[in-house]
Amino acid sequence: AIGLCIGRMVGWYLSTLGSNWTWREKLFLLPGNSAKATVQAAIGGIPLSQGLEGGQTILAIAALSILITAPLGAWAIPTFAPKLLSQDPVDPTKVTVASHTLLLAAVDTSSLATHVLTKVADLARRSNGEVIVLHVITTSNQPEVKQLQNQTKRLLLDIRHQFITVTGSIPKEIVRIAQEHQVTDIVIGKRGHQPWQQVLVGSVSQAVLETSPIPVILVEEVERTSEASHH
Numbered sequence: 001a002i003g004l005c006i007g008r009m010v011g012w013y014l015s016t017l018g019s020n021w022t023w024r025e026k027l028f029l030l031p032g033n034s035a036k037a038t039v040q041a042a043i044g045g046i047p048l049s050q051g052l053e054g055g056q057t058i059l060a061i062a063a064l065s066i067l068i069t070a071p072l073g074a075w076a077i078p079t080f081a082p083k084l085l086s087q088d089p090v091d092p093t094k095v096t097v098a099s100h101t102l103l104l105a106a107v108d109t110s111s112l113a114t115h116v117l118t119k120v121a122d123l124a125r126r127s128n129g130e131v132i133v134l135h136v137i138t139t140s141n142q143p144e145v146k147q148l149q150n151q152t153k154r155l156l157l158d159i160r161h162q163f164i165t166v167t168g169s170i171p172k173e174i175v176r177i178a179q180e181h182q183v184t185d186i187v188i189g190k191r192g193h194q195p196w197q198q199v200l201v202g203s204v205s206q207a208v209l210e211t212s213p214i215p216v217i218l219v220e221e222v223e224r225t226s227e228a229s230h231h
Contacts, residue, residue, distance in 0.1 A: 028084040101129025104183040106174045106208070107152075108135065109144040112189035112221045117155040119219045120187045124159045129184075131161040134177050136170045171207035178214050190218045 016026045049055075105120040107113040117133070124131050133152045135145065149163050166173050178186050190205040209216050 024084040024086075028080055100184075101127040102132065102181065102183045103129055104132045104134055104174070104178045104181065104186045106134050106136070106170075106186065106188045107148065108189075109141070109148050112219075113148060113151065114155070115221055116187055116189045116219050117152060119217070121156050121159055123185070123187070123217075124156075124161075129159075131156055131159055132177070132181055132183065133161060133163045134174060135163070135165050136173045137165050137167050138170070170204050171211060174204075174208050175212045175214075178212065183214060185215050185217055186212060187217045187219060190220050 013026060013029060016029065101124070103120050103124055105116050107116050120131050120133075123129070133156070135148060137145065145165065152161065152163055164177065166177065174186065174188065186208065188205050188208055205216075205218055209218075
């Protein structure tokens with residue numbers, strides 16, 4: 001039984017050669033794994049059940065090895081672990097990946113910008129996220145852009161955000177900026193309920209939907225209808 005125990009220890013040590021384990025960790029394997037006697041318990045009675053010569057002796061050795069190694073391991077593990085092993089400050093089984101929400105709001109200078117900014121502000125507050133407000137400049141109307149910046153500051157007053165202006169193709173720039181900043185979602189407006197309106201103003205949102213690898217949230221403009229009462 002003692003020879004079997006020593007043989008097991010040597011086998012465990014040889015199995016760690018070439019690994020990145022420290023010598024302390026390798027040394028701990030010797031007493032730490034001495035209590036593993038499941039193999040002996042499983043196969044110890046097979047020779048006897050098959051009627052092989054020496055079956056009783058093999059079973060006795062298996063039982064004896066369990067009786068010796070089990071209490072030895074129960075003593076060795078708590079005794080040598082504090083001396084040979086050091087606990088990693090980070091437990092990989094309890095590490096959680098902190099998710100950061102970064103939203104991209106693509107806006108123009110129309111009334112639809114209010115709906116988009118209101119929606120993205122609500123999403124950011126719910127997720128404790130940040131917002132990038134993107135305006136792709138198509139005309140040199142600085143007063144309207146300045147008004148859009150002021151509107152952004154007012155609606156996103158309590159949210160960390162930045163206002164970015166670029167020039168170029170609107171759908172391509174929206175997707176490019178979104179990928180460049182690795183945003184989690186794109187929030188964009190959609191106008192038009194009639195087929196001709198979708199062709200004229202819905203093409204931007206449609207192009208972004210078709211080309212963006214990042215999820216897109218569409219915000220439709222709420223049409224205001226006035227009801228007249230007749231007396």
